[in-house]
Amino acid sequence: MDDASVRTALLVARTAESRGCLRPGDWPDVAVSLLLEGAEDPAIAELAGLSRQANGWDTEPLVAAACERHEILVPNCDESTILLARLMADDIRARPTVVTAPMTRLLAGLAPPDFESDLASRCFTAEEYLDCGCTEVDLSFEAELQSMPTLGLSAPVTQALARPLRSTLPTTQPAYGHHEH
Numbered sequence: 001m002d003d004a005s006v007r008t009a010l011l012v013a014r015t016a017e018s019r020g021c022l023r024p025g026d027w028p029d030v031a032v033s034l035l036l037e038g039a040e041d042p043a044i045a046e047l048a049g050l051s052r053q054a055n056g057w058d059t060e061p062l063v064a065a066a067c068e069r070h071e072i073l074v075p076n077c078d079e080s081t082i083l084l085a086r087l088m089a090d091d092i093r094a095r096p097t098v099v100t101a102p103m104t105r106l107l108a109g110l111a112p113p114d115f116e117s118d119l120a121s122r123c124f125t126a127e128e129y130l131d132c133g134c135t136e137v138d139l140s141f142e143a144e145l146q147s148m149p150t151l152g153l154s155a156p157v158t159q160a161l162a163r164p165l166r167s168t169l170p171t172t173q174p175a176y177g178h179h180e181h
Contacts (some may be wrong), residue, residue, distance in 0.1 A: 001038040001154075007070045009034055009157050014067055016161065018074045019110055020107050024059040025052040026164050033160035041066055077116035081107060082148075084165065085119065089148040091162035094155055098108050099173050101137070103145035106165055133176040 010107070013030050016022035022030075031047035038089055043066040066072075075083065087092035088106050099105065111120035122141070129135045 001034065001157075003070070005037070005153060005157075006039045006041065006044075007036060007072065008151055009153055009161065010070050010072050011074075012052040012083060012087050012151065012153075012161050014063065014072050014074055015080045016087075016165065017063075017153035019080055019084065021110075021165050021168075022055050022161075023085065023164065024134055026057045027059045027063060028054060028168075029051060029163065030157075031159045033154075033157045037154050041069065043069070050062045065094055077120075078118060081110050083151075084110065085145060086148045086151050087158065087162055088165055089146050090150050090153065090158045091166060092146055093150075094158065097166075097169055099170050101126070101139060102169055104130065104142050105169055107145070109168055130176040131176055 009030070013022055013027070027047050028050045029052070031044045031050075033043050034041075034093055037047050043062040047059060047062045047066070067069060074080065085103065085107055092102055104123045104126050107120050109125035110117060111124035123145075126137065129137055153161070
């Protein structure tokens with residue numbers, strides 16, 4: 001794994017963490033996937049040795065050291081949403097989901113409460129009508145989301161990074177019926 005790929009993976013992971021989509025206990029899985037792909041970083045190796053019960057006190061110093069070494073800065077809300085959308089597009093291209101409009105559903109969760117991301121806000125607005133049957137939903141927006149440019153990460157690293165986000169998706173297609181947020 002080259003330095004650019006390690007940097008991209010750390011940027012995506014740190015961004016997901018900043019948006020509340022990656023918990024401290026998720027870092028060991030991400031670190032293991034990076035090591036298996038050939039990343040060579042002492043902080044990443046130490047993260048890989050932690051358990052899923054790790055807390056921020058365990059992970060934060062190691063994550064901060066790796067991010068500092070690779071010059072990782074978390075982007076603003078709009079750029080963060082786009083970065084996470086690209087991750088999920090890569091993951092969904094590799095492993096389709098069982099629900100309609102998975103990207104819209106995933107990104108809608110990034111919008112509240114601040115609505116600082118135009119993309120997340122658009123998804124939040126569209127998501128309310130996906131399963132209500134009261135309006136015709138334009139799925140061309142979903143197709144646009146799923147065709148976002150790839151991050152170029154390996155499948156195992158993409159899956160490790162996407163797992164916490166994907167876990168927010170329904171496991172079956174929701175029934176029709178208007179729902180409130």
